[in-house]
Amino acid sequence: MGDHTTSKIAVRGCNIGLMRGGTGRPLLILHGGGGAGGWMPYMADLAARHEVIVPEHPGYGASDTPDWLDTVADLASFYLDFLNQLDLTDVDLVGFSIGGWIAAELAVRNTHRLASLTLVAAAGIHVPDVEQVDTFLLTDEQLVRAMFHDEGRADAIVERLKDPELEDIGLKNRTTTAKLAWQPRGYDPHLHKWLHRIDVPTLLIWGESDRVFPKDYAFAYQRLIPRSRAVIIPDCGHVPHVEQRQTFVATLEGFLEGMRVAA
Amino acid sequence: MKIFNFHLMPYRHADLDAIERNGSAWVTYSNRDYDPEKGAGLYHEYLDQMEFADRLGFDGVCLNEHHQTAYGMMPIPGVLAGALARSVKRAKLAILGRAIPLLNNPLMVAEEYAMLDNLTRGRFIAGLVRGIGAEYHAMGINPAQSQERFAEAHEMIVRAWTVPGPFQYVGKHYHFNYVNTWPRPYQTPHPPIWIPSQGSGSTIRWAAQMRYTYCQTLSPIALVARFFQMYRDEAEKSGYQATPDQLAWSNTIYVAETDQKAMREARPHLEALVNRFLKMPTEMLLPPGYSNIDSIKRIRAAKVTGKPQTIEELVKSGVVIVGSPNTVREKLAEYQDLAGFNTSLTKTQFGTLPDDMTRANMVAIAEEILPHFRNRLPQGKQQAAAE
Numbered sequence: 001m002g003d004h005t006t007s008k009i010a011v012r013g014c015n016i017g018l019m020r021g022g023t024g025r026p027l028l029i030l031h032g033g034g035g036a037g038g039w040m041p042y043m044a045d046l047a048a049r050h051e052v053i054v055p056e057h058p059g060y061g062a063s064d065t066p067d068w069l070d071t072v073a074d075l076a077s078f079y080l081d082f083l084n085q086l087d088l089t090d091v092d093l094v095g096f097s098i099g100g101w102i103a104a105e106l107a108v109r110n111t112h113r114l115a116s117l118t119l120v121a122a123a124g125i126h127v128p129d130v131e132q133v134d135t136f137l138l139t140d141e142q143l144v145r146a147m148f149h150d151e152g153r154a155d156a157i158v159e160r161l162k163d164p165e166l167e168d169i170g171l172k173n174r175t176t177t178a179k180l181a182w183q184p185r186g187y188d189p190h191l192h193k194w195l196h197r198i199d200v201p202t203l204l205i206w207g208e209s210d211r212v213f214p215k216d217y218a219f220a221y222q223r224l225i226p227r228s229r230a231v232i233i234p235d236c237g238h239v240p241h242v243e244q245r246q247t248f249v250a251t252l253e254g255f256l257e258g259m260r261v262a263a
Numbered sequence: 264m265k266i267f268n269f270h271l272m273p274y275r276h277a278d279l280d281a282i283e284r285n286g287s288a289w290v291t292y293s294n295r296d297y298d299p300e301k302g303a304g305l306y307h308e309y310l311d312q313m314e315f316a317d318r319l320g321f322d323g324v325c326l327n328e329h330h331q332t333a334y335g336m337m338p339i340p341g342v343l344a345g346a347l348a349r350s351v352k353r354a355k356l357a358i359l360g361r362a363i364p365l366l367n368n369p370l371m372v373a374e375e376y377a378m379l380d381n382l383t384r385g386r387f388i389a390g391l392v393r394g395i396g397a398e399y400h401a402m403g404i405n406p407a408q409s410q411e412r413f414a415e416a417h418e419m420i421v422r423a424w425t426v427p428g429p430f431q432y433v434g435k436h437y438h439f440n441y442v443n444t445w446p447r448p449y450q451t452p453h454p455p456i457w458i459p460s461q462g463s464g465s466t467i468r469w470a471a472q473m474r475y476t477y478c479q480t481l482s483p484i485a486l487v488a489r490f491f492q493m494y495r496d497e498a499e500k501s502g503y504q505a506t507p508d509q510l511a512w513s514n515t516i517y518v519a520e521t522d523q524k525a526m527r528e529a530r531p532h533l534e535a536l537v538n539r540f541l542k543m544p545t546e547m548l549l550p551p552g553y554s555n556i557d558s559i560k561r562i563r564a565a566k567v568t569g570k571p572q573t574i575e576e577l578v579k580s581g582v583v584i585v586g587s588p589n590t591v592r593e594k595l596a597e598y599q600d601l602a603g604f605n606t607s608l609t610k611t612q613f614g615t616l617p618d619d620m621t622r623a624n625m626v627a628i629a630e631e632i633l634p635h636f637r638n639r640l641p642q643g644k645q646q647a648a649a650e
Contacts (some may be wrong), residue, residue, distance in 0.1 A: 136550055137547060139546060167560065172556065175556070178406055178550060178551035179408070182399075
């Protein structure tokens with residue numbers, strides 16, 4: 001699965017898990033509500049050309065749940081501290097789902113350390129009259145299946161849900177996701193007012209049949225972020241990096257390369 | 264023992280098959296199925312039953328709060344308590360309770376309860392709860408903030424009742440420049456606070472520490488006994504001995520001439536309550552963050568079977584008492600001694616039970632049960648526990 005290291009670091013007193021692998025420009029991944037998981041195949045793909053950095057958010061997995069953690073805005077500020085502490089510059093920031101929301105909130109506040117922003121099936125804004133599944137009324141299995149265009153592809157993950165060792169982590173992740181996203185459901189009503197501040201090239205990657213944050217969200221983000229472009233991947237649900245990994249990686253690499261050629 | 268008439272006020276005309284198809288009578292069961300003519304009739308039928316309970320000699324009448332469900336038609340219990348505050352002449356009036364974390368301004372509960380305490384000239388009992396998980400889906404309140412919002416709202420309400428205003432309250436969730444509740448409560452220092460719960464260890468500990476009456480909701484009597492023992496143990500750790508008056512058991516009682524007749528009559532209505540009105544998916548009952556992870560795992564494990572419950576099972580495990588007057592007297596005494604409570608919060612109407620049967624049940628309880636328990640205290644257990 002490629003070389004990577006797993007460690008723990010403390011950022012202003014909060015211990016979080018951290019995976020790192022590959023060499024090149026730093027590519028920071030902010031995971032979605034399901035947690036960081038392990039070193040996934042798409043991370044290994046990206047590590048061929050980038051230094052891939054995958055922190056586990058406070059409140060998720062093996063990371064601490066600090067007293068200060070209440071909102072996505074808290075995590076955005078936390079990751080600004082994180083970027084300072086690791087002294088990362090020229091960062092390609094990639095956020096998935098709720099991690100995309102964190103990334104957008106971060107970029108609205110400060111893009112000084114960013115080279116680009118990529119939002120994948122991101123939460124954070126509200127688009128009226130778009131039907132979305134209520135993930136909090138789904139069983140764990142239904143939730144996993146709702147992530148995919150082809151539900152059959154979820155079988156392996158559903159099988160892993162039966163591992164009792166993962167139950168605690170799963171409940172911890174769900175609890176933090178509820179804390180961050182229950183109300184308003186998956187968005188900050190004020191974020192859309194400030195997305196114009198994002199002044200780095202921005203890519204929006206969405207699955208054509210995403211039922212959690214349908215592709216209307218990609219188009220809404222595209223209208224709100226000045227230098228943004230949306231790519232919709234066919235036969236793909238809420239997790240393009242899993243369901244259409246090759247297309248996802250090629251799309252992201254193409255964007256990052258094209259951006260640097262243009263610069 | 265004190266015996267209260269506890270009403271859930273179900274929409275008993277609900278289409279049970281529609282509830283079954285929807286998977287629950289809560290949150291997603293469409294209010295298209297609510298018929299205002301029938302509903303209005305039920306409100307009056309149920310309020311009449313509460314007034315009847317007062318005349319029959321029940322020690323109190325109880326209301327509660329649930330949202331967006333056919334299980335109970337009391338999203339704002341204060342409306343009904345207001346209606347009863349003048350017509351219930353003698354019995355205590357209890358709301359068990361208002362779900363304070365659901366409110367963005369819980370100071371209004373301090374006001375509402377103080378008004379009811381004045382209206383009843385001190386016959387009011389102030390129940391405070393977190394609300395069940397479904398409420399957090401229904402009302403758009405974050406379940407992961409439920410415990411801290413409860414703690415903060417409770418603290419603010421009690422201070423509003425006991426500290427002369429105006430004063431400032433600054434919390435994490437609630438912020439007020441002026442807390443100065445008019446009216447003040449009628450009772451000193453404030454109406455008795457009762458805490459209903461499904462048996463959360465942290466709630467039991469806290470209620471014992473605060474010396475609040477703890478009310479155990481619908482559970483097998485062996486479990487009730489264990490929770491009440493936890494309460495007495497926690498009281499001892501806090502340096503005092505809990506009295507049976509601090510423990511209330513929420514149950515259902517149905518009395519008829521014979522055991523057989525009672526079982527036959529109660530069956531469809533009781534089974535409708537537990538298998539239709541009360542049923543909901545685990546995800547609805549236990550939204551993430553509502554309970555700590557250990558509690559969620561325990562409740563998930565306990566719910567695995569999910570098969571319908573029969574009246575026989577409910578009677579056998581002592582969730583309910585159904586039978587002839589003699590059977591009911593024996594069981595109630597046995598359970599009182601086993602668990603050590605001195606208040607019975609008794610549903611005399613349950614599920615789809617119609618008015619005539621409810622009233623016959625109430626009369627039977629008033630005539631055959633109440634007089635035998637008026638001065639009865641739990642025997643044996645407390646002394647043993649205290650030793």
